[in-house]
Amino acid sequence: MKVFKFGGASVKDAAGVRNVAEVLKHFALDDLVIVVSAMGKTTNALEEIVWAFSDGRGVGEKVDALERSHAAILAEVAPGDEEATRALGAHFEALRAMLHQRTTHVDRDYDRIVSQGELWSTLIVSAHLHHAGIPNMWIDARTIVRTDASHRSARVDWTTSEKRASTLLSEVSGNPKRIVTQGFIGFSSEGETTTLGREGSDFSAAIFAYLLDAESVTIWKDVPGMFNADPNRFPDTRLLSHISYREAIELSYFGASVIHPRTLQPLQKKNIPLYVRSFAELNAPGSTIDARSENDSLIPSFIVKPKQLLISITPRDLGFIVEENLSGIFSLFALRNVRIDLMQNSAVAFSVAVDDTPCSRQLIEELGSEYEVRYNDGCELLTVRHYDEATLERLTKGKEILIEQRSRVTARFVLK
Numbered sequence: 001m002k003v004f005k006f007g008g009a010s011v012k013d014a015a016g017v018r019n020v021a022e023v024l025k026h027f028a029l030d031d032l033v034i035v036v037s038a039m040g041k042t043t044n045a046l047e048e049i050v051w052a053f054s055d056g057r058g059v060g061e062k063v064d065a066l067e068r069s070h071a072a073i074l075a076e077v078a079p080g081d082e083e084a085t086r087a088l089g090a091h092f093e094a095l096r097a098m099l100h101q102r103t104t105h106v107d108r109d110y111d112r113i114v115s116q117g118e119l120w121s122t123l124i125v126s127a128h129l130h131h132a133g134i135p136n137m138w139i140d141a142r143t144i145v146r147t148d149a150s151h152r153s154a155r156v157d158w159t160t161s162e163k164r165a166s167t168l169l170s171e172v173s174g175n176p177k178r179i180v181t182q183g184f185i186g187f188s189s190e191g192e193t194t195t196l197g198r199e200g201s202d203f204s205a206a207i208f209a210y211l212l213d214a215e216s217v218t219i220w221k222d223v224p225g226m227f228n229a230d231p232n233r234f235p236d237t238r239l240l241s242h243i244s245y246r247e248a249i250e251l252s253y254f255g256a257s258v259i260h261p262r263t264l265q266p267l268q269k270k271n272i273p274l275y276v277r278s279f280a281e282l283n284a285p286g287s288t289i290d291a292r293s294e295n296d297s298l299i300p301s302f303i304v305k306p307k308q309l310l311i312s313i314t315p316r317d318l319g320f321i322v323e324e325n326l327s328g329i330f331s332l333f334a335l336r337n338v339r340i341d342l343m344q345n346s347a348v349a350f351s352v353a354v355d356d357t358p359c360s361r362q363l364i365e366e367l368g369s370e371y372e373v374r375y376n377d378g379c380e381l382l383t384v385r386h387y388d389e390a391t392l393e394r395l396t397k398g399k400e401i402l403i404e405q406r407s408r409v410t411a412r413f414v415l416k
């Protein structure tokens with residue numbers, strides 16, 4: 001069994017959906033689980049609907065627009081498929097019914113509403129595959145991926161999910177087996193839809209691979225693999241053709257957006273290789289990520305996170321930061337869901353770089369009641385793995401270095 005993941009960009013329109021079938025034709029004999037994200041920017045549009053709904057604003061037009069665009073793609077890729085048309089219509093009716101109820105808890109509403117995007121896209125992909133002569137079974141991921149009830153960033157209950165996955169596999173017919181299912185979504189033991197966090201479909205692909213003991217996962221992207229830097233930002237980037245799980249985790253954690261950072265852990269546990277390949281260039285070799293680490297240090301990789309706030313926190317009584325204050329400060333960050341991208345401390349000051357978001361600004365206000373807080377905005381966070389001096393000089397040239405940290409492998413800078 002192989003697991004394939006197609007992200008939103010790969011199924012953003014009818015041509016994208018057709019291309020999924022083209023890709024599958026190259027794997028005519030393989031059993032496949034095909035994990036699909038919501039089409040294009042659908043998740044963002046659904047988030048807008050959630051915010052409007054929770055503010056009591058009208059959402060009818062937004063829902064209508066989504067229905068029109070999805071129905072048009074379905075009609076194009078699976079003409080005459082009345083069953084699929086009815087099923088898509090039923091999903092939209094169910095969504096409208098949800099939006100007529102009063103809001104319950106905003107994160108719970110979020111998961112029920114935003115998860116629709118993946119249900120629509122998989123229905124369309126599955127219908128098109130049938131139309132293209134590729135029999136497949138559409139599976140609701142919520143019957144397999146059991147999670148806890150932490151809405152919007154649910155944690156997987158591996159034991160229950162594993163049992164459900166093995167039952168599933170024994171029920172799927174077809175030779176080869178073709179399963180089409182959703183990324184990003186799960187179901188809590190309370191019986192409610194959950195989501196795994198934005199961009200979580202890569203993680204879903206890894207979850208399915210882990211549960212089904214798959215031989216590999218392939219993430220089909222609009223770029224031909226993982227690069228040593230963002231090709232949209234830097235000239236002369238180089239393909240990382242073979243790196244280790246550890247290296248890929250570090251790179252994605254530091255902000256390389258090619259794969260979701262949580263994707264690698266389940267794969268590494270079962271030693272399942274991850275391939276990142278281009279859905280547009282099927283002959284390009286792409287990147288392989290597995291346990292082998294010999295090539296990790298061949299090429300310096302660098303990641304820039306823009307729009308960072310550098311916050312410096314000092315106790316008003318000049319108490320020691322680590323011993324007396326750090327745990328309280330950390331709990332506030334956790335409570336406000338602000339992720340720390342880099343930290344540094346002296347005796348009485350703690351500095352952190354975080355994304356500049358309304359939550360971070362709010363946190364600064366709150367910290368201000370107990371601490372003296374200063375901040376610098378418009379910073380960028382540069383991380384260089386396997387650095388050499390020439391690379392560091394080139395990347396920091398002409399910029400003010402506010403913080404510099406180096407380990408043997410990684411150099412990090414807050415720059416302005």
Ligand code: ASP
Nearest residue numbers: 037043184198199200201
């Ligand atoms: N559709 C979800 C999102 O846009 C999950 C994903 O695409 O990975 O965040």
Ligand code: MG
Nearest residue numbers: 007008037199
């Ligand atoms: Mg995505």
